[in-house]
Amino acid sequence: MSEADATPLISARDISKSFAGVEVLRGVDLDLMKGEIHALLGENGAGKSTFAKILAGVHLPTRGTLALNGQPVEVTNPVVAQKLGITLIHQEPISFPDLSVAENLVLGRSEDGWFSKVPWAEMTREAHRYMDLLGVHIDVTRPMRGLSIADQQMVEIARALASDSRLIIMDEPTAPLTPREVETLFGIARRLRDEGRTIIFISHRLEEVRALCDRVTIFRDGDKIATDTIGNLSDADIIRLMIGRPLKEYMHKHSATIGDVALEVQGLTLPGVFYDIGFSVRHGEIVGLGGLVGAGRTDVARAIFGVAPAESGTVKVNGKAAEIEKPEDAIALGLAFVPEDRAVAGIFRTLPVEQNITAAIPGKIAPAGIIRRAVEKSLAQDAVKKLRIRLASVKQPIGELSGGNQQKAILARWLLADPSILILDEPTRGIDIGVKAEFYDMIGELAAQGRAILLISSEMPELLALCDRILVMAEGRLTAELSRAEANQEKIMSAAVPRSQRVEEAA
Amino acid sequence: MSAADTTRNIAGREAAPPRPLLHVILVRPETMTLALLILAVIVASQLSPFFLDINYILRSFTLSAEFAIVALVFTMVIIAGEIDLSPAANMALSACLFAWAQASGIPMPVAILIGLAAGLAMGALNAFMVIALQLPSIIVTIGTLTLYRGLAQIIAGDKSIRVPDWFIGIDKVLVLGIPVPVVIFVVVSLLLGLILAGTIFGRQIYQIGTNEVAARYAGIRTRRIKLVLFLLMGLVAAVAGMMTASRLGSVRYDLGLGGELQMVLMAMLGGTYIFGGRGTILGTFLAAWLLVVVSTGMTVANLLPAIQLTVLGVLLIVAIIATNFIYSRTQR
Incomplete structure (x- = not known):
């Protein structure tokens, strides 16, 4: 922590926030010191992102005050935040993909009039300077489109530097990054801290928090539970504080009788996306599909399910x-697919939960095309009970449910279709630890019932705990097939890292 | 923290509390439409005692009945997340083809079939461009609205094509004292209302309009449903075109000119959400009556046509603001 100045950079007092009458943040007091990296931890919905967004001017607090360097301030919108030196870096940076990196860097700065000339040369020079400062090599004249997510984050960080931000908020920045990119990011974060800037780091990964952060603040159900130096807390302490109860041992390994081959894929190819994918999944078996984001796992699943079919190769059911x-076609053959992006490909946000649950089984709720309300309602309510979906009413728009319960409803939709082959794409992403455990139980149970399950996941502990076999993809190709006995984190990771990078490492 | 507190917190985090029943019933766009309709009738009856005469209102309605019928299907197209601005032009072209066919000696039933087939073909062309070529329906149908109107002009020139005397006057025929176009409107409303609210076809229209990608993932045949809607739109527009021909006694290329605007007005006043997924037949049904009462009321009150247009414009904007406000309040 900085020794120069003891006045906190930011003092938040009694910060509260309600959305439509639901209090998501209650009376949070927090001081952020100069020159510290401060982690915000908590389950989804605990309030950490809301708090960060209040600092960045995205949300206005319903109650409470903020002080910057001891002076009270009102952060009414992101532009004000920027002027005060507060920048929020998004996980998947929002940028203008067709503008150059340099142009994206100076976005939001509009000292010049509308019709003044754009100072291209100066802009490019300045952009170069910031890139050098960060020690990254990005051609600033290239359009943002085509930059890796890591590089896009660097551009956002450079943008924060360009406006001389004192507080940089990183909301789950590492989720889409490779381990090497994470290291680069951490190096830069530490340098910025040593310059006396303050960094808020939001992450679910405890080991990262431990490696990077000075202090942590833990949120639960909208309350600030604790703030402490990271060294004073063990992982078990942190988890206990986050979930408010001891962590149940949820990683059971299920035991199911493994039957005949249910799904067999051979030579599946979609040029530019994935090549020569071949594997099989048996009844009662859980096969994991690991790899980094962008390795083509989701595309393979989409191809099998017929959303974006492959160009060549065969699928046998x-x-x-x-x-x-x-x-x-896929549904008729007994396949089901719970997609990765719930909001885009899963839920009908404004429609009632029951209509969301019964969307894939029109034949069951309407034998002659005319909907039997009673049948629909009882099917939906049974599913709600069975999957322990927490809601007020099945008539409620599904958008009012929490992420985990929305995800359960989507799973319920497919279970009603009684599929023999179930493809789950990141089923527990963005879900609380407690609900995750329920999902693991359910997945194990589904396999035990004799269903074939293909589980796509970026979380290695999840794959290791649940799967009978683990396939790994990198750059559109299968790079490993590991039995449960031989699989471990290192083997998965080394197969998941793109070849170009592996060559570099070997050299 | 007490146990009760904990429970409340968890519930608060998991899901927002349900809205009170009264709130659900009252705060919806159709309620606004109904309130406006009642208000309009009260004001209009102050302006002219005619408005207390149901027959007067029914007669007035026949002037808009064709548009109102098409507006019902139009509502379904919007709920599905698409739009079709070509039906008024479709009415003109199918009516022109029908009138031209019967005027050149083709037997009447065949001429009617030609008109209906033309309407279907126009719907199919829209569907082809929207579904197969994946073009945005707003641009496609602005294009075809111009095209269909242009073709109607080529066929009819600037002459009126007469229809036989026996075909004239559908609006003067009464069933149980109600003009036939109004009867058709009510029957079609009931039919489409039941389909939209009570069948899988209707349900899936809402699902497509709410989230088309999710609908495809759920195995819903989005393309087929949209095809049916565009074809239905074409067919109903052709029927409406011929009803207009019967009411006017002759067909010109400018039949139904500007009708798409009326249909948009009816759907929007009825609380249909322009981005799809929300809206009802009941809303459009009420809005059609509202529009008739307001425009007739203004005519009776001797308002200048220019002012009448302004009033309708204001009404439309108010409806859109109110609808969006209600939806933003009730659904996150």
């Missing part, structure tokens, strides 16, 4: 060659 050109 229960030993019979299957022609799957659209999702209806």
Whole structure:
């Protein structure tokens, strides 16, 4: 921590926030010191992101005050935040993909009039300077489109530097990054701290928090539970504080009788996306598909399910060659697919939960095309009970539920279709630890019922705990197939890292 | 923290509390439309005692009935997340083809079939461009609205094509004292209302309009449903075109000119959400009556046509603001 100045950079007092009558943040007091990296931890919905967004002017607090260097301030919108020297770096940076890196860097700065000339040369020079400062090599004249997410984050950080931000908030910056990119990011974060800037680091990964941060603040259910130096807390302490109860041992390994091959894929290729993918999944078996984000795992699943079919290769379902050109074909063959991006491909946000749950089984709720409300309601309520979906009413718009419960509803939709093959794409992303455990139990149970499960996940502990076999993809190709006995984190990771990078490491 | 507190917190985090029933019933766009309709009738009856005469209102309604019928299907297209601005032009072209066919000696039933087929073909062309070529429906149908109107002008020139006397006057035929176009409107409203609210087809229209990607992932045949909607739109527009021909006694290329605007007005006043996924047949049904009462009321009150247009414009904007406000309040 900085020794020069004991006045906190930011003092938050009694910060509270309600959305539509639901209090998501209650009376939070927090001091952020100059020259510290401060972690915010908590389950999803605990309030940490809301708090960060209040600092960055995205949300206005319903109550409470903020002081910057001891002076009271009102951060009414992101532009004001920027002027005060507060920058929020988004996980997947929002930028203008067709503008150059340099142009993206100076966005939001508009000292010049609308019709003044754009100082291209100066802009490029300045952009170069910031890139050098960060020690990254990005051609600033290139458009943002095509930059890796890591590089896009660097541009955002450079933007924060360009406006001389004193507080840089990173909301789960490492989730989409490779380990090497994480290291670069951490190096830069430490340098910025040593310059006396303050960094807020939001992450779910405890080991990262431990490696990087000076102090942590833990949120739970909208309350600030604790703030302490990281050295004073063990991982078990942190988890206990986050979930407010001791962590149940949730990583059971299920035992199911493994039957015949349910899904068999051979030579599946979609040029530019994935090549020569071949594997099989048996009844009762959970096969993991690991790899980094962007390795093509989701694309393979989408191809099998007929959302974006492959160009060549074969898919066999229960030993019979299957022609799957659209999702209806896949569903008719007994496949189900819980997609990764709930909001885009899963839920009908404004429609009632029951309509969301029954969306894939029109034949069951409406034998002659006319909906039987009673049947629909009882099917939905049974599913709600079975999957312990927490809600006020099945007539409620699904958008009012928390992420974990939305995800359960989508799973319920597919379970009603009684699929024999279930593809789950990052089923526990963005879900609280407690609900995750329920999901693991359910996945194990589904396999035990004789369903074949293909589980796509970026979380290695999840793959290791649940799967009978683990496939790993990198750059659109299968790079490893590991049995449960031989699989471990190192083997998965080394197969997941793109070849270009592995070559570099070998050299 | 007490146990009760903990429970409340968890519930608060998991899901927002449900809205009170009264709130659910009252705070919806159709309620606004109904309130406006009642208000309009009260004001209009102050302006002219005619408005207390149901027959007067029914007769007035026949002037807008064709648009109102098409507006019902239009509502479904918007709920599905698309739009079709070509139906008024479709009415003109299918009516022109029908009138031209019967005027050149083709037997009447065949001429009617030609008109209906033309309407279907126009709907199919829209569907082809929107579904197969994946073009945005707003641009496609602005294009075809111009195209269909242009073709109607080529066929009819600037002459009126007469229809046989027996075909004239559908609006003067009464069933149980109600003009036939109004009867058709009510029947079609009931039918489409039941389909939209009570069948899988209707349910899936809402689902497509709410989230088309999710609908495809759920195995919903989004393309087929949109095809049916565009075809239905074409067919109903052709029927409406011929009803207009019967009411006017002759067909010109400018039949139904500007009708798309009326249909937009009816759907929007009825609380249909322009971005899809929300809206009801009941809303459009009420809005059609509202529009008739307001425009007739203004005519009776001797308001200048220019002012009438301004009033309708203001009404539309108020409706859109109110609808958006209600939806933003009730659904996150």
